[in-house]
Amino acid sequence: MLEIKDLHVRFNESTREAVGGISLHINDGEIVGLVGESGSGKTVTAMSIAGLLPRRKCTYSGDILLNGHDLLHADRSELRKLHGKEIGVVFQDPSDSADPLMKIGKQIGEVLEIHTALSAAERKEKVLKSMREVDLQNPERVYNSYPHELSGGMLQRAMIAAAIVIEPSLLLLDEPTTALDVTTQAQILSLLSDLNKKLGISMLLISHNMGVVRKLCTRIAVMRRGLIVEEGPSEDVFNNPQHPYTQHLIQAIPTREGRKNE
Amino acid sequence: MKKAGIIITVVMFILAIAGSIWTPYSHTAVSYDRLQGPSSEHILGTDNFGRDILSRIMKGLGTTMTVALLTVAIGALLGTLVGAVTGYYGGWVDRVLMRFNDAVTAFPTFLLALLIVSLVGPGSKYSVVIALSLVFIPGFARVMRTEYASLSCRNFVISARLMGAGDVRIMFRYLLPNTMRVLLPALTIGFNNAVLAEAGLSFLGIGVSPPEASLGYMLSESQSLIVSAPWYVLSVGLTIVLLVFGVGLIGEGSKADA
Numbered sequence: 001m002l003e004i005k006d007l008h009v010r011f012n013e014s015t016r017e018a019v020g021g022i023s024l025h026i027n028d029g030e031i032v033g034l035v036g037e038s039g040s041g042k043t044v045t046a047m048s049i050a051g052l053l054p055r056r057k058c059t060y061s062g063d064i065l066l067n068g069h070d071l072l073h074a075d076r077s078e079l080r081k082l083h084g085k086e087i088g089v090v091f092q093d094p095s096d097s098a099d100p101l102m103k104i105g106k107q108i109g110e111v112l113e114i115h116t117a118l119s120a121a122e123r124k125e126k127v128l129k130s131m132r133e134v135d136l137q138n139p140e141r142v143y144n145s146y147p148h149e150l151s152g153g154m155l156q157r158a159m160i161a162a163a164i165v166i167e168p169s170l171l172l173l174d175e176p177t178t179a180l181d182v183t184t185q186a187q188i189l190s191l192l193s194d195l196n197k198k199l200g201i202s203m204l205l206i207s208h209n210m211g212v213v214r215k216l217c218t219r220i221a222v223m224r225r226g227l228i229v230e231e232g233p234s235e236d237v238f239n240n241p242q243h244p245y246t247q248h249l250i251q252a253i254p255t256r257e258g259r260k261n262e
Numbered sequence: 263m264k265k266a267g268i269i270i271t272v273v274m275f276i277l278a279i280a281g282s283i284w285t286p287y288s289h290t291a292v293s294y295d296r297l298q299g300p301s302s303e304h305i306l307g308t309d310n311f312g313r314d315i316l317s318r319i320m321k322g323l324g325t326t327m328t329v330a331l332l333t334v335a336i337g338a339l340l341g342t343l344v345g346a347v348t349g350y351y352g353g354w355v356d357r358v359l360m361r362f363n364d365a366v367t368a369f370p371t372f373l374l375a376l377l378i379v380s381l382v383g384p385g386s387k388y389s390v391v392i393a394l395s396l397v398f399i400p401g402f403a404r405v406m407r408t409e410y411a412s413l414s415c416r417n418f419v420i421s422a423r424l425m426g427a428g429d430v431r432i433m434f435r436y437l438l439p440n441t442m443r444v445l446l447p448a449l450t451i452g453f454n455n456a457v458l459a460e461a462g463l464s465f466l467g468i469g470v471s472p473p474e475a476s477l478g479y480m481l482s483e484s485q486s487l488i489v490s491a492p493w494y495v496l497s498v499g500l501t502i503v504l505l506v507f508g509v510g511l512i513g514e515g516s517k518a519d520a
Contacts, residue, residue, distance in 0.1 A: 050424060084426040097417040101439040111425040162425075 002026040007062035020226035033213035036223035088163030092175040094155040098147040105143030130165040153184035264515025270508030281320025322475035330456035336395035341402020349410025450513030
């Protein structure tokens with residue numbers, strides 16, 4: 001479904017490639033985790049998929065194909081048609097990714113207003129349905145609330161609702177739980193897993209948190225210094241890590257017994 | 263503070279609107295009762311032609327406020343357009359338009375307005391409106407540009423773009439409401455500047471010309487009578503002060519709220 005082939009990205013002012021030739025694919029209905037430390041190139045990879053690369057400020061090559069559409073080389077008007085329709089994006093901090101002066105229901109409905117010819121009533125129906133899908137309590141009330149009236153967890157649910165309301169084929173999750181507290185994190189993770197099972201949306205989860213990735217993903221790619229150093233089914237990577245860097249990452253997960261190799 | 267401002271401004275508006283429908287005397291009616299002090303017949307006295315000052319202030323208030331409102335509306339509208347385009351797109355559009363903006367700002371406001379009025383042809387309140395609104399565009403453009411530029415890199419704008427929203431939609435549906443906290447105070451300050459500028463232009467004799475009344479023109483007329491008819495200059499001057507003061511209070515109040 002999503003196929004990244006030999007992606008290279010280098011920013012003009014830098015001598016090192018931010019992404020140095022990676023290939024990755026996501027099958028239908030799969031959740032793939034992309035993990036790595038800050039500066040490993042995972043966010044740049046996500047930006048390339050979302051079409052957010054500052055194109056004039058970097059050089060890039062390779063292919064990113066989503067259901068046959070070329071995302072890397074598409075021009076702005078093509079991208080605008082694909083955005084929202086094919087890819088939904090959820091950011092790290094929900095309080096910054098919601099327009100503070102637009103009511104929640106309206107924000108979720110925006111993507112429908114842009115891409116479909118539905119009437120206002122039909123849009124509202126779809127928005128409420130998608131709000132119920134992400135388990136928002138009192139959808140009618142939340143529909144008419146402003147972002148500051150919701151808690152972080154509720155707002156992140158609303159943002160997920162906005163990302164899935166038009167039923168995209170891929171959901172791009174950029175550290176979707178990092179800004180939330182631990183209990184809310186767990187709820188959001190199980191929500192994402194439910195959505196994946198119920199709606200069959202494929203997801204790419206970008207995170208530096210190995211615990212989060214392990215809970216959610218069927219396959220994991222570990223990035224370091226712009227390269228994928230290890231890739232495989234989630235359990236294999238965790239139980240039998242091949243690359244020393246992956247071993248380090250897994251050892252860094254705190255456990256009840258303390259660190260494993262101490 | 264805001265409440266006091268609203269009360270003063272509403273009173274001014276009522277006076278101006280009432281003046282367009284009814285005044286105690288005709289504002290152009292000349293009589294032999296020249297330069298009379300305040301009395302029960304003429305609450306604010308009469309001027310050197312025997313015209314009722316209260317009636318003229320009510321008419322003049324209307325003229326001055328119309329000029330100020332139109333000026334601010336046109337100036338803010340065009341200034342916002344320029345600011346939105348430059349702040350949102352950046353790049354060469356920004357550089358070209360803002361350098362032009364700087365060039366316009368480099369002229370003293372009043373001189374530029376004088377120049378435009380004399381080009382358009384003085385004497386009508388609409389030439390004053392044209393001159394002042396052109397002069398006001400750069401100020402609004404600069405304020406709005408800063409706001410648009412800083413809001414453009416927020417995540418909710420990127421989110422909107424990822425939903426497939428076009429530039430015009432992002433600029434006016436997402437960003438414009440978020441600029442209100444700077445636009446509203448800018449509007450009130452702009453209104454006050456327009457009142458003072460209109461008064462200034464009319465005072466110099468190139469603004470609104472008789473028989474139409476405007477506060478600025480009346481002020482320049484009353485100035486030579488400051489000893490023989492102090493109530494004239496006082497009542498006109500105080501009206502201008504109250505008008506500016508009231509709107510200023512509203513602006514300050516809403517800045518404090520934000």
